[in-house]
Amino acid sequence: MENITFTLTKKIVTICIIMVSIGLLALVYGLIAGLGGERISANILLNNYYFLGMGLIGLFFVAVHAIAESGWQVSVQRIGEAMSTFIPIAGILMLLFFVFGGLHSIYDWTHPEHIDEILAKKAPYLNEPFFYIRLIIYFAIWSLLSFYIRKTSRELDNQKDIRYFHKLRKLSAIFIVTYAITSVTSAWDWLMSLDAHWFSTLYGWYIFMSMLASGVSMIIIILYLLKRMGYMTHVNNEHIHDLGKYLFGFSLFWAYLWFSQYMLIWYANIPEETIYFSERLDHFKPIFMANIIVNLAIPLLLLMTRDAKRAFWMLIPVAITVFIGHWIDLYQIIMPGAVGGEKAGIGFLEIGLTIGYLGLFFLVVFYSLSKSPLVPKNHPFYNESQDYHTNY
Amino acid sequence: MNKYITAYYLDEGKLLKGVKQIKSKGVKIKDVLSPFPVHGLDKALGLRRSRLARVAFAGGAIGAIAGFGFQTWVFTSAYPINFGGKPYFSAPSFIPVTFETTVLFSAFSMVFAFLIASKLLPGENPVILDERVTDDHFLVVIELDEESTEESIKEIEKALKEAGAEGIIIKA
Numbered sequence: 093m094e095n096i097t098f099t100l101t102k103k104i105v106t107i108c109i110i111m112v113s114i115g116l117l118a119l120v121y122g123l124i125a126g127l128g129g130e131r132i133s134a135n136i137l138l139n140n141y142y143f144l145g146m147g148l149i150g151l152f153f154v155a156v157h158a159i160a161e162s163g164w165q166v167s168v169q170r171i172g173e174a175m176s177t178f179i180p181i182a183g184i185l186m187l188l189f190f191v192f193g194g195l196h197s198i199y200d201w202t203h204p205e206h207i208d209e210i211l212a213k214k215a216p217y218l219n220e221p222f223f224y225i226r227l228i229i230y231f232a233i234w235s236l237l238s239f240y241i242r243k244t245s246r247e248l249d250n251q252k253d254i255r256y257f258h259k260l261r262k263l264s265a266i267f268i269v270t271y272a273i274t275s276v277t278s279a280w281d282w283l284m285s286l287d288a289h290w291f292s293t294l295y296g297w298y299i300f301m302s303m304l305a306s307g308v309s310m311i312i313i314i315l316y317l318l319k320r321m322g323y324m325t326h327v328n329n330e331h332i333h334d335l336g337k338y339l340f341g342f343s344l345f346w347a348y349l350w351f352s353q354y355m356l357i358w359y360a361n362i363p364e365e366t367i368y369f370s371e372r373l374d375h376f377k378p379i380f381m382a383n384i385i386v387n388l389a390i391p392l393l394l395l396m397t398r399d400a401k402r403a404f405w406m407l408i409p410v411a412i413t414v415f416i417g418h419w420i421d422l423y424q425i426i427m428p429g430a431v432g433g434e435k436a437g438i439g440f441l442e443i444g445l446t447i448g449y450l451g452l453f454f455l456v457v458f459y460s461l462s463k464s465p466l467v468p469k470n471h472p473f474y475n476e477s478q479d480y481h482t483n484y
Numbered sequence: 485m486n487k488y489i490t491a492y493y494l495d496e497g498k499l500l501k502g503v504k505q506i507k508s509k510g511v512k513i514k515d516v517l518s519p520f521p522v523h524g525l526d527k528a529l530g531l532r533r534s535r536l537a538r539v540a541f542a543g544g545a546i547g548a549i550a551g552f553g554f555q556t557w558v559f560t561s562a563y564p565i566n567f568g569g570k571p572y573f574s575a576p577s578f579i580p581v582t583f584e585t586t587v588l589f590s591a592f593s594m595v596f597a598f599l600i601a602s603k604l605l606p607g608e609n610p611v612i613l614d615e616r617v618t619d620d621h622f623l624v625v626i627e628l629d630e631e632s633t634e635e636s637i638k639e640i641e642k643a644l645k646e647a648g649a650e651g652i653i654i655k656a
Contacts, residue, residue, distance in 0.1 A: 351576075351579060354576070355576050355579065355580070359576070359577060361568065361570075396541070398533075398537070479523065480523070481523040481524050481527070
């Protein structure tokens, strides 16, 4: 008999709370050691954005498969739904962070004395009231849709009514369309405006792909943890194979977009654009290089064969590498603009805060997983997902 | 293949069950022809994994090396041109072409490997066992050899019938 309800044990809660306390400790350490407001702010932004991305990708995963009416993902759908519960929490933290000093400490365009001709022209978009309005709109849309998608999915399981299946598809379509826009504009708001003078039209997709690759790695990691605890026995090698394909494919597509942005700027060689990369190559060269190796070379070479995508002993190390890799990616996106080469670094503050956020994220996800059965047995595609078979 | 028995199914679920049943009787199935891929059939037939992926990798690797090498040769020694003051050997600008040659070589190597492996190259005479497999029939093919006697053929026929196959044709 399969264990279909996940119970939140004391052990999990304790581990998560210890992780969160490490995060708080790191924050206190940052304040005491005088690492500077900029560095602390940039780290909070980094982690908040990174784990918000995990939540959004959880929802995206559910939504995109609901639209495509695919069958196999039904077996892992609950993980995506549980991840999406982190969105409102990340939203509250983000709002608190910006209101209590985060905005002024790292965003140049919020200081009237730094406004020059270029920033003045961008002011109709980049101004504080509109920034907050957008932030609230984003989180309102994302949180509401994630709530309704989760609710509909649960109703579908309880009521066995096909109407909820159609409703789920409609909600998912709304989410995909709004997310296509908001993912790009939110990346401009929170990340690209750190280098307010610089711009790139490819930026939104690039950030989204980074999110997608790391989000899929997180789904794989959570699936592994659940399997280790004796749940999710209905997930077989075929499903793991498909998740592995996602990790492989999205890592490659991330690299494709990274290179597209890099090569165009490198080739055109216009100073206002190249400043972005010259800053990273001058002050953050090891991180900049590690970013490409970890996020492209490792998934490409290690996940190329079919057997590697089907086996946890290979998939999990790669998933953890990609998880760390996209954190590094976000680090080299945020730090040069927010902190600068002299003051930035990787120490207890960075690592501890990430562990803290990871603990909070896991706490929310596992709590949410315990609220509904892990297996959507009444989903119309449940049997299809069980019969699922991938050839190659 | 001169001597063979064919039988068809109209439903992939019955086919899958039938194939398992025929195999359990000790009858060797040469091939199953189907209008679309049937999930689980490869496992039921006990087919080996396709080696096409290795061909694709080899082709892609050759394509990547050839594309990058050719550009390096052209732009550094054969016909060096100065583009906007960039060095003659500018690896980033070689990447798009290298990417394309990788895809091209691996795709072509796969297509030709497939054509050779399934004997579909121009000039070959493909055997059409039953034209209806291109539409909606699932055909089970069993090969006969010199040693198969009338008795063994009868046994195979019986096994096929028990497994729910229709339209049994014997060419012996």
